[in-house]
Amino acid sequence: MRHIAIAATLLAVTASAAQAHTGHPLxxxxxxxxxPFTGLDHLLAMLGVGIWAAHIGATSDRRATWLVPASFVVVMALGAIAGISGATLPLAEAGIIGSVVLLGLLIAATPRLPLWAPMAVVALFAFCHGFAHGAEMPASSSALAYGVGFVVATIALHLAGIAIGLAARHLAGTWGLRLLGSAMALGGLALAAA
Structure with a gap:
């Protein structure tokens, strides 16, 4: 027991010393x-992009499964550059909340659209999300490292959304997607009202 206490103390002391300095790239x-995980609006939208992409990919154009999220990520990065540069986008928060509501409605309605349409819709909202990410970057952060972090997290959330969308289709068919989309749209409305 004494050895465990000594080891735990040494670990605590060295971990504190290692984290005492700021400016690490990590x-x-x-x-x-x-x-993307700290705001429910970002979280729901990122998952929603994946869910919608999975549905489109399963029903009309398989390329949508990766092209829709990819268009989101690319335009989100452009929005982040604008946010980091100090530009203003007065309706960014409205665009973020609107993305949750609209993605929910699109998932629930399951419309058949040409591939360019969902890519354009998510790109529009992606700029708002990216702008918020960039504008809220901590002053001490490296823009490149910070950007890598939120891009990787966004891709992970899109992949999780794709998995959720495919599972919902498999387990409950179109009704599963409609339920997910309706819940997302209601969640977006609740966020707007808060």
Missing amino acids: DSVGSGALH
């Missing part, structure tokens, strides 16, 4: 990676 990556 601080910026970690901060960026956490950002």
Whole structure:
């Protein structure tokens, strides 16, 4: 028992010393990676992009499964550059909340659209999400490392959304997607009302 106490004390002391200095590149990556998870609006939208892409990919154009999320990520990065540069986007928060509501409605309605349409819709909202990510970057962060963090986190959330969308289709068919989409749209309305 005494050896465990000594080892735990040494670990605590060395971990504190290692984290006592700021400016580590991983601080910026970690901060960026956490950002999409810290707001329910970002989290729901990222999952929604994946769910919608999975549905489109399963019903009309398989390429949508990766092209729709890819268009989101690319335009989100452009929005982040605008946010980091100090530009203003007065309706960014409205665009973020609107993305949750609209993605929910699109998932629930399951419309058949040409591939360019969902890519354009998610790109529009992606700029708002990216702008918020960039504008909220901590001053001590490296822009590149912070960007890598939130891009990787966004891709992970899109992949999780794709898995959820495919599972919902498999387990409950179109009704499963409609239920998910309706819940997402209601969640977005609740966020707008808060």
